[in-house]
Amino acid sequence: MNRLERKDRLVRLALLVVAFSAVSILAVITVFMFEQGTPIIFKYGVKSFLAGSDWYPSEKSFGLWPMIVGSVYVTFGAMVIGVPFGLACAIVLTEFASKSVRRIIKPVVELLAGIPSVVYGFMGVVILVPFIRETFGGPGLSVLAASIILGIMILPTIISISVDSLQALPPAYREGSVALGATKWQTVRMVLLPAARSGIIASIILGMGRAIGETMATIMIAGNAISVPRSLLAPVRTLTSNIALEMSYATGEHRQALFATGVILFIIIMALNTVANVTSARRRKAKG
């Protein structure tokens, strides 16, 4: 083996170690969280943990049901707001906007992704929450407020991935459709959207992942009550808020229960990511 080959091997090795460090951190996090969180789930029973509606750690009752429902409500609300706006924006950007409009909107959307979540939360508290309280009643800190803010926060994810998948379509699709006499909107609705479907679904699922995982903004505007909300105007606590709110003082079983909350969240997000990967893998395959 000459010197060059040795050097080559060394560099390869170094790169491998660096590449694996990222993966190993994920492994350490996973192992640590499951090790800390699962014992208490089995101690009190999976059913009482997932379906119990009382969260009073000081009295040893750990029911995550309100938080699971809370996460689902808030995420669903964010979808209802974020998906139509995001999709519309993506369609306009790829099909209807002139080059100069695109040159303005695209960077603005990217900028939206760079705003820290605490800023979104602050805007929510200062503007949105009082508006909801004065217009619709209730405390203002609510499912509705959280849904609107999270809906805005997931826009960049949905827009950029949808734009990518629309732009990746072969030009022949558009040309063929127009040649058959379809209008532009008909082309979008009947040809382009169905063809880019799997990419759009992947963008929605990644947006969902972002909404479920968001913590700071949710703590600030959702009100964090531990009950299953009975209306859009009721306060709600998500799984992530539960961990962040209580971790500072939690000891013993309370602390383990927060890790268990993390385990549940981890499973939900893993499931979402798997679905997203499967759909985008299918898209690549379909494209051949």
Add this chain to the structure above:
Amino acid sequence: MRHPILTFLLLLCTVGVPSCRGGRSQNDVIVAGSTSIQPFADKWAEVFMEKRPNLGVSVQGGGSSAGIQACKSGACQIGMSSRELKADEKDLREIVIARDGLAIIVHPSNPVRGATLSQVKQIFSGDLTNWKYLGGPDKEITVVTREEGSGTRGAFQELVMGKTRIFRGAITEDSNGTVREIVANDPHSIGFISLGLVNEQVRALALDGVEGSEASIRAGRYRLVRPFLFLTKGEPTGAARAFIDFVLSEEGQALVKKEGLIPVK
């Protein structure tokens, strides 16, 4: 190829293990526990170390329960607790260093000026849901509480709620400051914070006809009072003794008063 990776992973794991502290000198004292007392302890430590430059005081948070545990195990010389000790914790020596009142706060525009303790209890248990029962407007009450594990919530639970739970629909925030902020913005809300932190943004309710103030607390008429405790294992010695003496001295207690707490002397 495989071994370097394994070695790296092992290294990565060992980094996470906290390094142990070596032996401590008699001149250093660690104070740990309640985050409600922590800011005051920081102030005391600062002034104390200026006066006694050869002694060191390091203040750490962690919460009352953690402070009690640390004091028991000897990890710190002085524990801080903002709640009364439980029966199985009574083997520690308690020194009351200050007292703190708990205020029930509402929006300044709220016409309700006072309530009985049992009304407050009913509000926080979710049985009393409208201001009209307290002589206010016909509006639903927005209840704001602290998160589980908080010393302030612990004290409120003990002093007002007893065995009754705070109802699940209450809005939950993680600091005195955010509770005050929300109450200051929502005209129909109610919450509880440390009496020293009440400002012009909110109004404290009179409880059973007694306004919360230093005088009424000293006279024993205002009932929502919690002790701020320093805990030691046995008789304090050396730097710990000197620090506690300083805190209880006129100068230390003057600092307490300036920050809105009730001095013990």
